[in-house]
Amino acid sequence: MSGPEDRPAQPDEFAQIARLYRPLTRGAPEALGLLDDAAVIPQRPGFDLVITKDALVEGVHFPVGEARDLVARKLLRTNLSDLAAMGAAPYGYFLAVAWPAGTDFAAREQFAEGLRQDGEAFNLSLLGGDTVSISGPMVASLTLLGWVPQGRAVRRSGAQAGDLVMVSGPIGDGGLGLKAVMGQLGDSDGYLTGRYRQPRPRLDLIESLRDGASACADISDGLVADAGHIARASGVGLRLDLDRMPLSRPAAAWLADQPDRRQALMALATSGDDYELVLTAPPGRSERLGLPVIGVVEAGEGVQVLVDGRPAPTGPGGWTHA
Incomplete structure (x- = not known):
């Protein structure tokens, strides 16, 4: 030996x-x-x-x-x-x-x-x-x-009432991918584990963001939490409709198997590790961006979440680093 x-x-x-x-x-x-x-x-x-x-x-x-x-x-x-x-x-x-x-x-x-x-x-x-x-x-x-x-960086502080809220891709895959990595969820084709282990930074959107977005944040802590960063920096409120949130096929299949749909949608919207983008844009520019619209910017503060047209509690909204 x-x-x-x-x-x-x-x-x-x-x-x-x-x-x-x-x-x-x-x-x-x-x-x-x-x-x-x-x-x-x-x-x-x-x-x-x-x-x-x-x-x-x-x-x-x-x-x-x-x-x-x-x-x-x-x-x-x-x-x-x-x-x-x-x-x-x-x-x-x-x-x-x-x-x-x-x-x-x-x-x-x-x-x-x-x-x-x-x-x-x-x-x-x-x-x-x-x-x-x-x-x-x-x-x-x-x-x-x-x-x-020069002067064209997209910041979190530019959202204004009347802007639309969009996301760049499916939400919830990162959180489900972590469950798959930990052996808590099946993932026969490796899609979810891949989304968790090797996220796809949306560099393909940088030029269109500069031209169309009023504010933007990447979704690392969870959709609700990161939308909250935009709301706080811009001094506005964001209203999100989770029924309009885009889901991948594996995430939609997981959602269909859950006994409490409202709770499951909130879990997808707060799980983090997606590394998609949440952004705002005036209605005229949002059409050019061509991304899924999931909400609207309003006067006020914070993030309001709707499921089945009814408000849903957000809790912390996602991962916190404290």
């Missing part, structure tokens, strides 16, 4: 940077070959630089023992969703990973491979970062940069 002394020594920090992370820069000159402690970002005349940052914690944002390439890809995609909501095109990212003490090199390679795959898929380059060891669970944090034409 081999002991710890028989295991091959892991590359040191600088060797790991050279082997795992330097290829992820994809030759971007801003990264300076990861040989310095900082990157140099050139200005882009006529554009604003948009910066977002998210973190994933093992056992909180992804299951304990989740494959490290899947963690890496979800980390990139959740940040990309924030850029999409503001109408910004992705540019590059900074990475920080706190590895549990004793994490082997194979797991770190797997994580870097996930970053490589989605870096190529979304044309993203690593510009810098840091790795450390900790005694607790894995923590991965990413700072993502994007460009948007």
